[in-house]
């Protein structure tokens with residue numbers, strides 16, 4: 001899940017980037033914690049040893065689907081995040 005175990009912010013806060021400069025780790029934009037991509041375990045930073053919450057995925061007819069994640073309605077999304085935070089938009093295409 002896109003939530004840093006240190007302070008609960010989205011990993012891509014600030015720059016909008018999820019990865020370290022060399023793309024070998026996930027990186028939190030607030031304090032720079034680095035996470036292993038395969039396990040989600042923090043290997044450097046203020047939440048060292050903690051882990052990102054995993055999210056189940058399923059590939060259904062070629063589409064990658066998130067399982068068990070509550071999506072925000074568009075009209076509620078702006079209430080949940082501060083203006084300075086950047087987030088990823090998720091769009092559902094029913095067909």
Ligand code: FES
Nearest residue numbers: 004006007028031
């Ligand atoms: S909020 Fe992510 S490292 Fe501090």
